Amino acid sequence: MVHHVGRTWPHGPRQLVSTLAWLRICAIGGQTLTIAFVARVLDLSIPVAALCSAIGLLAAFSLLAFWRLRQNARIGAWEPVAHIAIDTLVLGYLLYLTGGASNPFISLLVMPITLAATALPLRSVTLVAVLSVGTYLLLMRFHVPLPEVSDINSAGGFNLHLTGMAISFAITAGMLGFFIARLARALRAQQALAELERERALRDEGILAIATQAASTAHELNTPLSTIRTLLGELGREHASNPALNDDIALLIGQAERCRDILKELVKVGSNPLAGLAEWISVADLCEAARDSFGLLRPEAEASFSIDAEIGARRIAVVPALHHAVVNLLNNAADASIANGDSRIEVTVSGSQDTLQLDVRDFGSGMNANVRPTAGLRFGTTKANGLGLGLALANATAERFGGTLVAMAAVDGGTRQRLRLPLATLDNPRHER
Template sequence: MAEDGIRLGEKKRQGIVLFEPGGPGSSRVRLRTLVTIRWIAVAGQAVALAAAHWGLGLPLPLVPSLLVVAVSVALNLLILEYRPRGLWLGDREAAVYLGYDLLQLAVLLALTGGLTNPFSILIMAPITVSASLLSRVSTLALAGLGLVCVTLLAVFYIPLSWDRLGLTFGPLYLWGLWASLVITILFIAAYVYSMASEASRMSAALRASDLALAREQQLSAVGALAAAAAHELGTPLGTIAVVAKELQNEVGKDSAWADDLRLLKEESDRCRDILAQLVARPDSDGGSPFHRLPLEGLIEAAATPYRSEGKKLLVACNPPTGQTDLDQPEVPRTAVLLQGLGLLLQNGLQFAESLVEVEISWDSETVVLIIHDDGPGFNPAVLERLGQPYVGEGRKRRNTASQPMGLGIFITHALLARTGARLLFGNHPEGGGIVEIRWDRATLEQSDQMATGNHD
């Protein structure tokens, strides 16, 4: 199997839309959120200044410090006056807002003791917000600005009279604070960004999975509607055909209406043929979404859209030894099973040299499905990470036009997990990829109820 069987063009053909996390110009954060955070910061700064000056008796440059706080108050008031609160900011604009907050805090710290101020740790707050919400470039820029501010605060600041409280801070302690803040800024920026990016990719892949499933359900619903429409329209079309034929017999072949009546009869017959085809199409691949059929038939239906010339799909059934009376499991023809198995079969047919083999085994408790292709197989370096979205280099040899990202395997795993399946991926000793899917038989046969319940 391929690590991602859906090429970019095929994603579009199948209606799967990928939401690229971190895209330039995309909306990142609501303006109201940043304004609220700034109000909290302003209130905290004002309380801290008052507590230090009047509570602890530390002489502070109170007027310059309050002016710095007042600038943030004025800026927030201007934003509330001239910009809608519900506005979503782009990545760059949000980074500018956070950059101002970082610089304002740095100026305030420079006036109130620099790094010896216990609130100097708050300089990491804008960087943490950026790592959670903004792009890598914005986070790196804010982290760099934070490092510059921390370094300047270690050298240029108005010291506080800590000796009044019996406290002294030597140069070694000061530079230790500088080193700890630098390391923390780098660690927080990298770690939080990594976790937020992973969550964003997972969310995007889940949305793609839901879209793929919704598409399959829509197609099934359209097929059912077509069958119903054909049934309802069959009777009036038959009536039209009968009336047209009787009128032909009455007016005769030489009548001026003969050609029109013949055309009417031909077109009504043509409509009946079209409706007959619409009725036949859903039945040919299993009927309604909840129609039950043998697992072998479901595999054939799932593989039908992906069959290609020059590549064979062989399905072999292995009934349990000594239990010849135990029939092959009958499973519901749900969109979940069709889409999940279809993606795996598509992978095999896409990357196989000439053959994809499917082996079905079952007993009274378990159903096992093994898919093996004669293609290049999986790259061993990413086998243990399969099932995660956006995993690169899934195949040992890859078509340069294709850029697998693991999304196909992720969608497959997410869909089939709804039916109680357990998936294992590996490489066959004789070459090619191999996928084993294992169900509890009772769970698989009732998977229509599980998939519907989990999805809703």
């Protein structure tokens, strides 16, 4: 009697119960067709009423299983074992009525062990194996013999037992191949996920080390910057009659002030999250602030912003880390464009009711297709003077807010960095991940 055909892959008790429910439907159909073929076509004397009663019981249990799956209640690890036990007992009863261990479909008793091994702990698999082996041993001793089929097994016909064994072998081989292939695929996916998490952990560990060193550096740099600022002011007053030198001194003073502002922002990045502080501004204001900061850092680059009016007016809670993430994306895009002889950067801000999306497109030579999937997961750079921190910090910030940062090839060349952030997290920064 035909039994199991796979449908879903079991990863846990609920998934395994779902798989068993669909397999049970297939088993009921296959068993019914097999009984009809044997009784009507082969005209063998088998206990049709008793066989149909067992299949009817299995059908009633199948309806109960589907009802159970529709409930939201948790399915414990014992439930798949109970389902497998009922399936095994019903199959064993059907085999008992049709020759017992001599029935060519006796090998289907292996299938419950295969299913259990894919999703259940060793103790449950052991119980299922003991039940299947015990059923097999009992059927060797107790069964209703099949009627003689010598006329069918004659030289001019076919061997019914061998044909049944061939069908049983095909079912078993197909089931084993299917589940082993799915198991191998699941293992590969888990290995890939584990590798991704390992890279993220290494990146976060590196960021933490850099942050620790940056805090120490900020403290040490504050004094020499104050000294430089004071000396530059005195030089400006001493050479007030030299316009060219005064312009250079003014530029140096501006850069020194910018360095001090960066140090203050560095301290602010660390102190605001600890205090739970965030600045409530609109998305348009966030972009404007990022444009101003970027303009001071890279005056040679041309950044054009296209902001959806509705999302631009949306107010969100912005912590310094998010502002720096946007500036880092702009700075990386500027490096790529300028390295390719262009100075343009295009920024598109859009979104929906629950997501803010910011696209930063450069006009560089493009990012290697093999590098794009892991961009931002490790400290790496193709720039001669780069540190490999920009994308890593931006990606870490995106993950911290439950968002994503994905690199993709732009249509007309270059690379598009897409930052997507859930607005629910931006509305409540205390719940950042």
